[in-house]
Amino acid sequence: MTTTARTLTQAELIAEATDLFGTDPIKWAFRCPSCDDIATGEDFRQALTDKPRKNREGGDVIASDLVGRECIGRTLGALDKRITYSGRGCDWAAYGLFGGPWTITLPDGRSMHAFPLAPRPGAV
Numbered sequence: 001m002t003t004t005a006r007t008l009t010q011a012e013l014i015a016e017a018t019d020l021f022g023t024d025p026i027k028w029a030f031r032c033p034s035c036d037d038i039a040t041g042e043d044f045r046q047a048l049t050d051k052p053r054k055n056r057e058g059g060d061v062i063a064s065d066l067v068g069r070e071c072i073g074r075t076l077g078a079l080d081k082r083i084t085y086s087g088r089g090c091d092w093a094a095y096g097l098f099g100g101p102w103t104i105t106l107p108d109g110r111s112m113h114a115f116p117l118a119p120r121p122g123a124v
Contacts, residue, residue: 013114028040
């Protein structure tokens, strides 16, 4: 699936996600532009329960830290060089060598890269 680069504000992203998936952000789904896996915050919550991660400060990584910014494969083991990974997803990150494909402008003027929202559930 081809992904078009977009720039939108955080408010525009929230409005689109709410229209597609409802008001609960844990149910919002994003599509990895590399492997096309679609993951929600619920998927990341479960993956982090199974394979907890720590942030730079030593605190627990939570689903909202990752959803829309990393492919779920990164949490499930795609970065583990000790194994041949064949699970769900890949090692892609929106903030990696190739940023995006979406750029989200935050209220303070900074920007961040993100994966595109997944299609509406049931859409072809």
